[in-house]
Amino acid sequence: ELKVEQNPLFLSMQEEKNYTIYCNYSTTSDRLYWYRQDPGKSLESLFVLLSNGAVKQEGRLMASLDTKARLSTLHITAAVHDLSATYFCAVGLQGAQKLVFGQGTRLTINP
Amino acid sequence: DGGITQSPKYLFRKEGQNVTLSCEQNLNHDAMYWYRQDPGQGLRLIYYSQIVNDFQKGDIAEGYSVSREKKESFPLTVTSAQKNPTAFYLCASSLSSSGNTIYFGEGSWLTVV
Numbered sequence: 001e002l003k004v005e006q007n008p009l010f011l012s013m014q015e016e017k018n019y020t021i022y023c024n025y026s027t028t029s030d031r032l033y034w035y036r037q038d039p040g041k042s043l044e045s046l047f048v049l050l051s052n053g054a055v056k057q058e059g060r061l062m063a064s065l066d067t068k069a070r071l072s073t074l075h076i077t078a079a080v081h082d083l084s085a086t087y088f089c090a091v092g093l094q095g096a097q098k099l100v101f102g103q104g105t106r107l108t109i110n111p
Numbered sequence: 112d113g114g115i116t117q118s119p120k121y122l123f124r125k126e127g128q129n130v131t132l133s134c135e136q137n138l139n140h141d142a143m144y145w146y147r148q149d150p151g152q153g154l155r156l157i158y159y160s161q162i163v164n165d166f167q168k169g170d171i172a173e174g175y176s177v178s179r180e181k182k183e184s185f186p187l188t189v190t191s192a193q194k195n196p197t198a199f200y201l202c203a204s205s206l207s208s209s210g211n212t213i214y215f216g217e218g219s220w221l222t223v224v
Contacts, residue, residue: 041217041218042201042215042217043154043215044215045212045215048211048212088153090154097207098144099156099213101146101153101155102153103153104151104153
């Protein structure tokens with residue numbers, strides 16, 4: 001059974017600081033996704049990572065994937081208040097279409 | 112505009128009643144999914160469909176039913192057998208190949224009163 005764990009689950013940080021959210025998963029996977037969710041809203045796709053060593057960046061967010069360690073990271077650089085949201089990683093079971101989601105990391109960025 | 116449309120956005124149901132949530136997509140995606148989200152929690156898969164007239168149970172299918180008669184549509188029925196149906200329901204779709212982005216609709220809030 002594929003299990004996905006994120007940490008931390010809650011993160012409060014100041015603007016202009018850097019931080020990293022971690023996503024660990026338990027079995028072999030062929031794809032990993034990062035999503036953002038604002039309160040009461042749907043999920044917005046941020047990144048899709050498909051191979052070992054993949055790194056993708058968009059603005060102040062950068063995601064990476066280490067399939068050997070079964071670990072993905074979402075790094076936030078010089079945080080701004082607009083990045084306050086809940087961030088989910090989701091892992092695809094190899095050979096299957098469905099995703100298993102982590103618990104989410106609720107990020108609050110204070111001025 | 113292309114996208115995934117869920118309706119209704121808010122729905123109240125009395126105990127013992129069935130209710131159907133609509134999900135329509137015009138992205139020409141083969142695969143469609145239903146997820147449930149409880150407050151402060153991650154998403155759990157209810158059902159998914161990779162092709163018309165075929166669907167598979169997810170992790171929490173009990174008390175739910177689906178159909179996939181058309182490529183564009185994947186309605187979810189929450190039956191009276193679902194003991195705790197109050198939740199946020201999200202429909203999603205993707206191209207069939209593994210590794211494609213999975214896009215989500217705006218969600219439907221279901222409250223049992």
